[in-house]
Every structure is written in C-alpha cells, then in structure tokens.
Amino acid sequence: MNQDLSYERYHRQVILPGFGEQGQRQLADAHVLVIGAGGLGCPALQYLVAAGVGHVGIADDDVVSLSNLHRQVLYTTDDIGKKKAEVAAQKLQQLNPGVVFTTYTERWQQQHCLDFFGAYDIIVDGTDNFATRYLINDACVLLNKPLVYGAVSQFEGQVAVFNASLPDGSRSVNYRHLFPQPPKADEIRNCAEAGVLGVLPGIIGMMQATEVIKLITGIGQPLVNQLLTYDALRQTVFTVALPPATAQAQGVPVDTGAFLQTNYEWLCGVMLDASLEISFGELKQMPHETYLLVDVRERHEQPRLTGFERIEIPMAELETNWDVMEGRQVIFICQSGKRSMQAALRLKEKFPEGEVYSVRGGVGGMMNGELGIRNEE
Amino acid sequence: MTTDILIFGQLTDITRQSKLQANDMPDTDALLAWLKAGYPALESAKFVVAVNGQVIQQNATLSAGATVALLPPFSGG
Numbered sequence: 001m002n003q004d005l006s007y008e009r010y011h012r013q014v015i016l017p018g019f020g021e022q023g024q025r026q027l028a029d030a031h032v033l034v035i036g037a038g039g040l041g042c043p044a045l046q047y048l049v050a051a052g053v054g055h056v057g058i059a060d061d062d063v064v065s066l067s068n069l070h071r072q073v074l075y076t077t078d079d080i081g082k083k084k085a086e087v088a089a090q091k092l093q094q095l096n097p098g099v100v101f102t103t104y105t106e107r108w109q110q111q112h113c114l115d116f117f118g119a120y121d122i123i124v125d126g127t128d129n130f131a132t133r134y135l136i137n138d139a140c141v142l143l144n145k146p147l148v149y150g151a152v153s154q155f156e157g158q159v160a161v162f163n164a165s166l167p168d169g170s171r172s173v174n175y176r177h178l179f180p181q182p183p184k185a186d187e188i189r190n191c192a193e194a195g196v197l198g199v200l201p202g203i204i205g206m207m208q209a210t211e212v213i214k215l216i217t218g219i220g221q222p223l224v225n226q227l228l229t230y231d232a233l234r235q236t237v238f239t240v241a242l243p244p245a246t247a248q249a250q251g252v253p254v255d256t257g258a259f260l261q262t263n264y265e266w267l268c269g270v271m272l273d274a275s276l277e278i279s280f281g282e283l284k285q286m287p288h289e290t291y292l293l294v295d296v297r298e299r300h301e302q303p304r305l306t307g308f309e310r311i312e313i314p315m316a317e318l319e320t321n322w323d324v325m326e327g328r329q330v331i332f333i334c335q336s337g338k339r340s341m342q343a344a345l346r347l348k349e350k351f352p353e354g355e356v357y358s359v360r361g362g363v364g365g366m367m368n369g370e371l372g373i374r375n376e377e
Numbered sequence: 378m379t380t381d382i383l384i385f386g387q388l389t390d391i392t393r394q395s396k397l398q399a400n401d402m403p404d405t406d407a408l409l410a411w412l413k414a415g416y417p418a419l420e421s422a423k424f425v426v427a428v429n430g431q432v433i434q435q436n437a438t439l440s441a442g443a444t445v446a447l448l449p450p451f452s453g454g
C-alpha cells in the first residue's frame with residue numbers, strides 16, 4: 001500500500017478514537033469474501049473496498065440484468081449481460097487501486113468453500129436463496145469462519161454475525177441455531193417474487209460492511225448472539241438477543257465429507273421436475289376448456305393474471321383444496337414458476353396418475369417476455 | 378393483562394397486520410396456541426419467538442406488558 005496516498009485516503013477514519021493507524025493496518029491485512037454481488041453484496045463491497053480492506057473476494061455466477069439496477073447501484077445500464085463479479089471487481093479497482101481482488105464466477109458450491117474459505121478471515125453472505133445460505137453457514141461452522149449474515153424481505157432486513165470466535169475459545173450462535181431446518185421453497189418468497197424496496201438491501205449491505213469492519217478492527221460490539229431486524233417503513237430497528245450456543249446446532253453436517261454429500265437444493269425443497277414445466281407460449285396454445293389453471297400466489301400479488309380463466313388458491317390453502325383438482329388436467333402458475341413447481345410436485349404426489357404442469361417463469365416471466373426483458377431468477 | 382405481539386417479514390401475509398394484542402396469556406405456549414387457532418397457516422410457518430427482546434427456546438411465562446415477537450427467516454439479497 002502506498003503510504004502517502006493511503007494517509008489522505010483513510011484520514012477521516014484513522015483519526016477516529018479507537019480506530020487509528022492500527023485499525024487501518026488491520027483492514028489492509030484482512031481477507032474478506034463476499035458471496036453474492038447483488039443487492040446486499042454491492043453496497044457491502046463498495047464500503048469495504050473504500051474502507052481499505054486489503055484483499056477482497058467476489059463470488060457471483062450471475063450477469064447484470066435490468067431489474068437489478070434499482071438496488072444494485074454499482075452497476076449501470078451498460079453493464080447488462082456482463083458477469084457481475086467481473087464488472088464489480090473492475091469498478092471497485094477504480095475506487096481503490098490498493099485492494100487486491102479475486103473473482104469467482106461459477107455457481108458457489110460446497111467444494112468452493114473447502115477450496116477457498118481458507119484464504120479468508122471473514123465470509124459475507126449476500127446471497128438470495130436458502131440453499132446457498134445454509135450451505136455457506138454450514139461451511140463456516142465446519143471451517144471455523146465468522147459469517148456476516150444479511151437478508152431482506154420486501155421492506156425489512158436482518159443482520160447478524162454468526163459463528164464468531166469468542167474470548168473463551170468457543171463460537172457464537174450460527175444460522176442453524178436460529179433456524180435448524182430451511183423453510184420449504186414455497187414458504188418464503190424471494191425478491192423476484194415478493195419484491196424489495198431498492199434502498200433496503202443498500203442499508204442492510206452497509207450494516208453488513210459495518211459488522212465486518214468492527215470484527216476486523218475490534219471496535220464496538222458486533223452483532224454476536226444477536227439478530228437485528230430493520231424496518232424501512234417505520235425506520236425502526238428491533239434487535240433480539242439469541243441464547244448462547246451450548247451445543248452444536250442441529251442439522252450441521254458432522255464433517256466436510258458429510259457436508260460434500262449434502263444436497264442443499266433438495267433440503268430447501270427447490271427440486272424441480274422439468275418434465276412438468278410448460279412455457280407461457282405453450283399455455284396460450286392449449287384449449288382453455290380442457291385444463292384448470294390455478295394461480296397459487298397470495299391474493300394481493302400483482303399483476304393479476306387477466307385473459308385466462310383461472311381459480312386462485314394461495315399455497316397455504318392448497319392442502320384443503322385438492323378435491324377441486326382431482327381428475328382434472330391442472331396447470332399451476334405463480335410469480336416466478338417456483339411455488340407453482342412445488343404445487344405441481346405435491347399434486348403429483350397426491351394424484352400420481354393426474355396430468356399436472358407448472359408455468360415456467362410464472363406471471364413475472366410472462367410480463368418480462370411481453371416487455372422484451374430477460375427473465376430473471 | 379395484555380401482551381403485544383410483533384409480526385415480522387412474510388408472516389404478515391398470514392396475519393395481515395404487523396401488530397396484534399392478546400389478553401390474559403399466561404405463557405408463550407398459550408399465546409402461540411391462540412395465534413395458531415386464529416391463523417392456522419402459522420402452524421406450518423417457520424419462525425423464532427422472542428419475549429421482551431430475548432429469543433426463547435421453550436415455553437416462557439408472560440408477565441404484564443410483555444412484548445412477543447415472531448421472527449421468520451428472510452431469503453432475499
């Protein structure tokens with residue numbers, strides 16, 4: 001690091017009480033891996049790089065799409081279609097040439113944790129799905145890495161520091177202590193399905209960066225054994241204390257061998273049977289008098305589907321409504337094609353002989369198709 | 378004796394509101410049974426329960442003016 005340049009660059013934080021040149025040196029020596037360079041990852045990365053974290057890993061297999069830009073403000077319209085990890089590293093390098101970047105553009109899987117976590121001091125979870133969140137949590141537990149967790153839902157966000165090293169040599173609670181088993185895929189909707197206020201992941205990602213800086217420099221009190229919930233609509237913060245871990249969390253694989261054998265997508269119920277999927281185009285071709293179209297979204301979800309005869313049965317009400325589907329050719333639709341796939345799999349379980357389909361991409365995909373927008377997961 | 382109940386995240390899809398009140402609930406088991414009777418979909422939902430800012434792992438007595446929070450996991454990023 002160029003000492004003259006960095007003196008001025010970091011001056012405003014170096015003069016902070018308790019931070020000093022030592023804090024700056026600790027940041028420069030730190031290795032932080034941010035998994036997911038999206039709504040949470042972008043702001044976390046921007047502030048960590050600006051603050052002078054010396055080595056930054058960026059993992060994301062996705063490309064920039066138009067519907068990302070209302071919240072992922074590191075990217076511009078010209079970046080659409082480019083690999084997020086690569087674009088992010090390029091822009092962040094301009095922000096701070098002193099930082100060393102490593103990019104990972106493959107889908108993050110168990111083996112990546114075993115191969116690469118060793119090179120990092122702190123892992124930041126900026127992912128957007130339960131399968132990867134549980135995978136990263138379990139890897140952090142098995143490989144003894146602190147995990148800075150952040151997640152958003154519509155107008156609310158959560159932040160916590162999991163598996164931090166405590167003075168007595170033990171580890172703080174992790175995600176599995178809080179939620180031992182993942183929710184079913186149809187239980188909690190992601191941003192593509194439920195929506196998210198653009199500034200919200202910005203705020204939560206910055207809170208994650210704050211926790212990383214506190215962990216590295218030792219200032220303040222990181223959110224260890226605590227879960228913070230931020231509500232943008234009321235501008236309130238609600239922090240709860242988590243009971244300290246007295247035993248290993250249920251559900252964490254016993255060792256790295258068992259970890260490699262774990263099928264996280266299956267665990268999170270995001271299995272999919274492609275033979276049950278039809279495209280929106282195929283749906284339009286089918287004679288409407290032969291099938292029963294079932295919209296499994298919540299009744300308030302927009303846009304409502306027009307131009308199709310359909311019935312509305314939100315996921316939570318399916319179990320009490322199977323009788324209306326018995327003996328019919330049933331086509332399920334939702335916002336993104338995820339919940340409708342779970343509904344189709346459940347109906348198939350219920351009536352193995354029945355003919356059942358799920359509309360790929362859902363109503364969101366249909367809207368994107370009509371507007372000429374690339375469909376986003 | 379009333380208990381304030383704060384509902385977070387997509388659990389409000391089920392309850393339709395983020396704040397509820399219950400009367401004369403001796404403990405969290407009674408409160409959860411009352412909630413699930415009113416909102417059956419809570420039965421299969423995942424969430425942790427906090428009483429006065431402290432996450433609990435088993436039934437907890439509710440004193441007057443207690444605040445109970447139901448906190449589900451979020452997945453978005």
